[in-house]
Amino acid sequence: MRPKSNVTVIMPCYNDGKYVMQAVHSVLNQTLKPEKVIIVDDGSGPETKTVLKQINFENIEVIHQDNQGVCVARNNGIKLAQTKYILNLDADDYFEPSFIEKAVKVLNEHEEVGVVGCFYRTLKNNKIEQNIIKPLGGSVENFLVKNNGLGNALFRLKCWEQVLGYDEKMAKGYEDWDFWISILAKGWNMHIIQEPLFTYRIKQVSRDSNAMQNHDIELKTYLFKKHQKLYLDNFQSFANQMFYVNNRLKKEKLKSLNSLDYKIGNIILVPFRFLKKWIK
Template identity: 25%
Template sequence: MPFFSVVVPLYNKQNDIKATLLSALEQSFRDFELIVINDGSTDDSEKHVLSLTDERIVYIKTENSGVSQARNLGIEKAKGTYIAFLDADDYWYPNHLEVLHGLCKSFPEAGAVTTNYEFLHPGGYIENTIFNDIYTGYTGIVNDFFKSSLKYRLIWTTAVAVKKEVFKTVGNFDTNITLGAGEDTDMWTRIALKYTVAYNDTITATYRLEGGNRVSHAQTLKRVFAKLDKFKEEEKNNVSLQKFLDLYRASYALKHKLAGDDKTFRYYYKSINSLKNISGKTAFLLKLPAPLLRMFYQLKQQLKKSNIHFDIYN
């Protein structure tokens, strides 16, 4: 039985998948299986996976059913004690699983263990994270997961590992949420409400924002976003959770206003518990007429080309 089962959902990432899988196969910690779930890719992704010969690779091809279903199938097939996730266009540093293994051994009570990560923007710009109440070099149990996740998300999918038995308690990824519209946020919230989370500040993973096939605002109307209503009771007694979820409600509201979906915009806007939970900048953007909001969005996209990056969390 391997210590880790690494689950890689794959859909049309022919330009990225081989490098991603090599970053896993080159790990210094080698006690793992690498489960690739080809979720109905229509490009040459399969060819690149099959070009790799390593006994740790488990290749499963399915009809296209979405990333949540692919991850759920990977969890079902996993033989490892912990499930680590790796998106098909992201990278691990060679020490990633070694650092996670150290966390697992030091903090066996934690339901999830995670490392620090970096964002790689188009053009090579690297953005580093800042987490509230967590000092540089910290290793240990996180005191307030949701407070620490208000600026950047403390758990990012490619940097986390979860005890397989935890999924028996919290359930699988929600297949009703689609196309990167909150599946991960929903899962990490469920886990953090029931278990402690252990963190190591070492950067061991790269989130490639320049990766192929990233979801954009243009696809908003095709996506089913997380409603977040299931956490209403917990929010009443957890201020940090309420602020954390209000950031997402504001983000989803802005996306739908940009896409011209006024009905869904109003739903998420009215779901925000308090505008005090979000920044003044975000509150200002929420009140802008849609045409003016689109102008600001286009400006943001132009600034990115000059490596000037910002979002509603900063």
């Protein structure tokens, strides 16, 4: 008899028919199996719906909704879960086989931990990049300036209940960051397994890149206003982190300005600038 994991995997899917089967197999091939996988089709097109119809495993349920965004999809899937633990997995990403086993062990043994993530690698143009990304995790103080976690992580169902789920107003992005802040502000910690047990797919057009390029200030302003008391209570830590980020950006800019490539490029552009000025 196989050990019970007490894990339900929630997998939102929006037009990810090319990748969803890899995500599905990554959870079915875990050394500690999930009790159930709930795929939430968020109004995908015909090609993805055709792929989803072909998924026929005993412990996988596919539900459908009109396109309402990832927050609504996750919340609707989690409402159906009957396990203590929830694992988020976007339909275009995947976990290594040992993640659930190692993450469940952490939650079972450490009552103060509400969320378990891990180091990860990125997949770009069908090639896994060798750089390992190492989110910090920890307490809420580590999340004031940047998201120091991973959107695809294992967490306690009661954490989701305590914060009333994902904020469905954050349809444009950064909902994971907000979700982790909300949970950690309740006194929970996020544990990071220091192994690259997850692969994040980078696509040319993605919700994450759109959020960063087009809605960054708007979303960060919303986060600050929503958690204003938290930021004020941790003002010194917030300020220290902002000073550090500002100093790092200045150093990177200076390094770029002093680089050989920049100097050569600047010399090449001199006659064009003169011509532009002369034409005006």
